[in-house]
Amino acid sequence: MSKEKEIKFEAALGKLEEIVRTLEEGDLPLEDSLKMFEEGMQLSTLCGQKLDAAERRIEILMKTEEGETAPRPFTPPDRDA
Helix, strand or coil: CCCCCCCCHHHHHHHHHHHHHHHHHCCCCHHHHHHHHHHHHHHHHHHHHHHHHHHHHHHHHHCCCCCCCCCCCCCCCCCCC
16 A cells, blocks of 8 residues: 555545455465455554544534534644644
8 A cells, every 4th residue: 555645535445345355265375364454454544544534524514613504624633743
């Protein structure tokens, strides 16, 4: 999985599903299975982060100080913190 190119959620989820199917078949050598498992864990983490970010954006869009629904700019959290 390349760090240089941002992978879309749908692509990450599709690749994760493919990895799960392959691992469930159990036809791979142990070393290959471990590599696939590691990639799957990275994809799972990525998908979780993207879902968390989407949830935060939705929450921002849903509420204003007056309790009304209106879009507002989204500022992602500082990843270095």
